[in-house]
Amino acid sequence: xxxxxxxxxxxxxxxxxxxxxxxxxxxxxxxxxxxxxxxxxxxxxxxxxxxxxxxxxxxxxxxxxxxxxxxxxxxxxxxxxxxxxxxxxxxxxxxxxxxxxxxxxxxxxxxxxxxxxxxxxxxxxxxxxxxxxxxxxxxxxxxxxxxxxxxxxxxxxxxxxxxxxxxxxxxxxxxxxxxxxxxxxxxxxxxxxxxxxxxxxxxxxxxxxxxxxxxxxxxxxxxxxxxxxxxxxxxxxxxxxxxxxxxxxxxxxxxxxxxxxxxxxxxxxxxxxxxxxxxxxxxxxxxxxxxxxxxx
Numbered sequence: 643x644x645x646x647x648x649x650x651x652x653x654x655x656x657x658x659x660x661x662x663x664x665x666x667x668x669x670x671x672x673x674x675x676x677x678x679x680x681x682x683x684x685x686x687x688x689x690x691x692x693x694x695x696x697x698x699x700x701x702x703x704x705x706x707x708x709x710x711x712x713x714x715x716x717x718x719x720x721x722x723x724x725x726x727x728x729x730x731x732x733x734x735x736x737x738x739x740x741x742x743x744x745x746x747x748x749x750x751x752x753x754x755x756x757x758x759x760x761x762x763x764x765x766x767x768x769x770x771x772x773x774x775x776x777x778x779x780x781x782x783x784x785x786x787x788x789x790x791x792x793x794x795x796x797x798x799x800x801x802x803x804x805x806x807x808x809x810x811x812x813x814x815x816x817x818x819x820x821x822x823x824x825x826x827x828x829x830x831x832x833x834x835x836x837x838x839x840x841x842x843x844x845x846x847x848x849x850x851x852x853x854x855x856x857x858x859x860x861x862x863x864x865x866x867x868x869x870x871x872x873x874x875x876x877x878x879x880x881x882x883x884x885x886x887x888x889x890x891x892x893x894x895x896x897x898x899x900x901x902x903x904x905x906x907x908x909x910x911x912x913x914x915x916x917x918x919x920x921x922x923x924x925x926x927x928x929x930x931x932x933x934x935x936x937x938x
Contacts (some may be wrong), residue, residue: 763818
């Protein structure tokens with residue numbers, strides 16, 4: 643745009659000095675309009691793709707190319723740039739009721755981790771990637787859990803977590819998405835099942851306690867058998883054990899003491915021995931006869 647220059651005579655210029663001012667204002671306004679248009683075009687043309695993004699460029703509705711991170715230029719109105727994040731996304735899978743293979747109703751919630759590996763497919767092949775991943779993860783979780791027994795679900799959670807992404811990958815690769823991890827986050831059991839499992843665990847603990855007690859009795863019987871053999875070979879050991887038992891009973895200051903039969907016989911023998919010793923001490927000693935007395 644050029645400014646209009648008026649060629650007037652000296653007299654006319656002197657008589658009409660306002661013409662110079664009008665011409666200068668028109669020129670400045672034109673340049674301002676040009677600058678504004680340039681700024682608007684640049685603002686519409688310049689796009690910045692972040693390091694964690696990939697830009698899909700559409701020109702008149704067709705995919706032209708994929709723009710790498712950095713500054714890029716597009717043609718306003720003609721081009722459309724769709725920026726897709728390539729970072730790993732976390733998606734919670736809401737709790738849902740699932741019936742296991744042994745007809746137990748569970749409420750299971752999970753969490754899925756996925757990322758876009760092909761920006762063009764993520765834009766062209768599917769309308770809403772996040773919603774699609776959420777729905778397919780829920781249905782796959784329901785399918786996998788429904789094929790297992792309750793005990794397997796509780797004991798082999800890691801194997802189920804690894805099985806779900808293997809089923810999802812062939813489905814999501816056509817969308818340019820890879821599901822890396824699906825983790826079971828919470829498993830809610832019915833109250834009746836919780837009580838039944840508590841009774842089962844209690845019975846299992848009682849079983850182990852009885853087995854341990856029986857093993858202890860078996861070991862004790864073996865030790866007692868060896869002790870009986872030793873006592874049979876050395877009867878005095880039975881008396882020593884009896885005296886030790888009496889000493890242990892006397893510690894509690896009991897007023898009643900039960901003496902076993904072997905101890906009573908031992909006491910009787912000990913009494914007879916003491917009586918014989920007293921009789922021998924009171925009776926005069928027998929003097930042996932000499933040779934002269936014997937001749938008479």
